[in-house]
Amino acid sequence: MKGIHFLVAFVLLALSSSFAFAFDPSPLQDFCVAINDPKDGVFVNGKFCRDPMLATANDFSFSGLNIPGNTSNQVGSNVTLINVDKIPGLNTLGISIARIDFSPYGGLNPPHIHPRATEGLIHFQFNIGNTNAVAIAGLSSQNPGVITIxxxxxxxxxxxxxxxxxxxxxxxxxxxxxxxxxxxxxxx
Structure with missing residues (x-):
């Protein structure tokens, strides 16, 4: 009798689990340029999307990543985050970029976590002399967030x-x- 109850419970569990899925859905289109005005957009991935036919090159570019950040603070570093708010074309692509400038006088990026992303170092460049060292990091989210420990x-x-x-x-x-x-x- 116990064997039958177990078998029935197992079959019901197996059938019910086939209806449960937990994953992030794939984007419904190749790109979804984020806009702030909802009247003309469709809501996707936390942002409203512009009509793809109205996308421009400016939606996919950012000028300023080459400009050094101010490192004259207590930790001697400055992080410039390039995310969906600065490049609207990153919406739904699940990526962002950070430029980290370090003072040549012991600058560091304090221990931190990104609650909505993982971080990978793409390029690191040491400069000789009294100029800053620079790191470029890739993040696996359009809005990674940061918590400094x-x-x-x-x-x-x-x-x-x-x-x-x-x-x-x-x-x-x-x-x-x-x-x-x-x-x-x-x-x-």
Missing amino acids: ANAVFGSIPPINPDVLAKAFQLDKNVVNYLQKQFWVNNH
Whole structure:
């Protein structure tokens, strides 16, 4: 009798699972130029799309990626994100690009995550002398987002309880209080 109940449950589970799918749908067209005005567009992937017949070359280009970013901040870096908001033709393509400029005097890009993307380094160039080093990163999302770890932990609003942080990071509570009072730079 137990075997029959198990068999019936297994068959029902197998039949019900054939109706459940979890994936991101493929774009319905080759490109979908993002627009801000919904009156003439179709909503796809978080943005409204312009009629493909009205697309122009400007929808797929950005000038300024060659301009160095200002690295005179606490971390000595500047991130210029090129995403769907700057190149509307990237809509539905699932990509964006970031230029990271580093000060020659110890600049760094603080530890961070992209909650809606993975990141891959495409090109890294070191410049000699008093000029910045540059990295170009590709991201697997048109809107990758960024969470800088130090900002999220020590600069959160409302603040995380200092006792919790002291225990989690094995720090003196005075160190945690000091870190929570700092101004945390966002280099993005």
